[in-house]
Amino acid sequence: MNQAQRLPESTRTPPAMSRSSILVVDDEPDIRTLVQDILEDEDYEVQVAQDAAHARQALRQRRPDLILLDIWMPDTDGIALLKEWSASGSLPCPVVMMSGHGTVETAVEATRLGAYDFIEKPLSLAKLLLVVERALEADRLLRENRGLREQAGSPAEPLGNSRIMQSLREQIRRIASHDTWVLISGEAGTGKRTAARYLHRCSQRRNGPLVEVAAGSIAGASSAPELFGSEQGGRVLYGRLEQANHGALLVDEVADLDLPAQVRLLSAINSRSFHRVGGAEPVKVDVRVLAATRVDLEEEVRAGRFREDLYYHLNVVPLRIPPLREHAEDIPQMLEFYLQRLLTRESLPERRFSDAAIARLRRHHWPGNIRELKNLVQRLLILGEGPEITVDEVETALSGARSPDQQLRGGVSLSLDRPLREARESFERLYLKKQLAAAGGSVGELAKLAGMERTHLYRKLKSLGIDPNDY
Structure with missing residues (x-):
């Protein structure tokens, strides 16, 4: 297969990096033009809207990175528009309110609805640029922090x-x-x-x-x-x-x-x-x-x-990405990384791996790769005791990691004394874990085995606390 002949040119030519986009919503033409000129001089991409109707149309066309929103407008005031945008649970992007007739109550209401800041008219251009810069930076940091929370426990780069x-x-x-x-x-x-x-x-x-x-x-x-x-x-x-x-x-x-x-x-x-x-x-x-x-x-x-x-x-x-068995010499470093990360995150008693335990783990085949290693470290920290993790503990942990199928055949029972909903969820959890293991973690294969529609299956797995990536 000749890959180069099949590639469209657009995929081989890097596009120019985009600028931050700002939507300015104000019914006064002079202010719209002034703010647009100033922001464009600072290399922002600017759209303008004269009222709520044009603002809605602009949002349908594209999602901006920031909105500057006037409060007093002829058709729908800025607070009502802010309330409309926040009705879905969150604003589409940071919003900075502008007004020459603002009150404390108005500012409080705008903040309650999620506005980032409130600027009074006549506008101070220096303050306008400062607030815009801070709002964009705050949004970027918020996204970064959200990403870091989702990645908690994961390394910043391949270890x-x-x-x-x-x-x-x-x-x-x-x-x-x-x-x-x-x-x-x-x-x-x-x-x-x-x-x-x-x-x-x-x-x-x-x-x-x-x-x-x-x-x-x-x-x-x-x-x-x-x-x-x-x-x-x-x-x-x-x-x-x-x-x-x-x-x-x-x-x-x-x-x-x-x-x-x-x-x-x-x-x-x-x-x-x-x-x-x-x-x-x-x-x-x-x-x-x-x-x-x-x-x-x-x-x-x-x-x-x-x-x-x-x-x-x-x-x-x-x-x-190579499997862990191809670079087993990195296992000691990975064990130490996850050990320290888990000790800090879960406030567990300090422990360390013995040399014999590390040597045994270097010889392990690691079919589950780094995820298996991380889960093993967590299990050893939670279930073990004493300052040193011994080779016997490691052997027990490795031999005791049973599959959901083994759990079912090993006598795990579902109590009939619990409410029907809890008993059903316990069975569904065990059943889906077993089938997910049989499917090798593929949700597509699991959908076929379970006879379920894939989108519904994803929601079911999430509600039961099952992560397909663990399989």
Whole structure:
């Protein structure tokens, strides 16, 4: 297969990095023009709207990074518009209110509805620029902190001082300097998402968002709003693709995409535009795609389960994450990393691995890779006692890690004394864990085994606290 001949030119030419976009909503033409000129001189991309109706239209066209919103307008006042935008649970972006007739009560109400700040007219241009800069920075830090909370316990970059891991980090940094799509492959638990996050932090898009989505959750027509957003009754909900604008979209376990979802994603990213569900106008986006998989996508293409054109788009730059058994010399460093991280995060008593325990773990095959290592360390810290983790403890922990199937056959019973809902959830949890293990962690295969629709299955797994990545 001649990959280079099949690649569209757009995937090989890095686009220019986008500027922060600001929407200015004010009914006074002089103020709109003044603010627009000043912000454009500071290299911001600026849209203007003269009233609430035009502001709604601007939000349907694209999601800005910041809104400057006047309070007193002829059709709908700014507070009512702010209340409308916050009705979905959160504002589309930071909002700074502007008014020449503001009161303390108005400022309090705007803050209650989620406004970042309140600027009085006549505008102080120095203060305007300072508030804009601070609002954008605060939003960036909020996204970063949210990402760090989601990644709690994970390393900032692929761990290991072995030649293999040093070479991997160097390869990621080289790939990050280009704006191509990247296909990250590797066995379950090798750290594909860690590699993707490190790649994003090393890229020119580092100041933009990295939005992660599980492929199975965007399969099926009913789940299209999660990826593409929706418009209904004048309300706009922004999907994952639009949230990733100016940044990157990480599609985890991309092989779980069904064929219709593959078509929609390819069309959106290739044309850099899409339609929200229920929307009439196309939405433009500038997104880098990172895709992760633990299956052979080329084999999926041959089997007719994955589109060849999408495969070649994703496989512009392949990145393979090695299994832990290929760099076993890094195991002591990884054990120490997760040991210290878990001790700090969970406030557990201080413990350390004996030399014999480390030697035994270096000889382990690690079928679950880094995820298995992290879970083992956590189990040893919670169940063990004493300052030293001995080789006997390690042997017991390794032999005692039974599968859900073994748990069922080993006499785990479901109490009939509990309420029906609790008993049913216990059975569903055991059943789905067993089937997920049999499916090798593939939610697509699990859906076939369980006879369930994939989107509903994802919600069920989440409600039961089951993470497919553990399998």
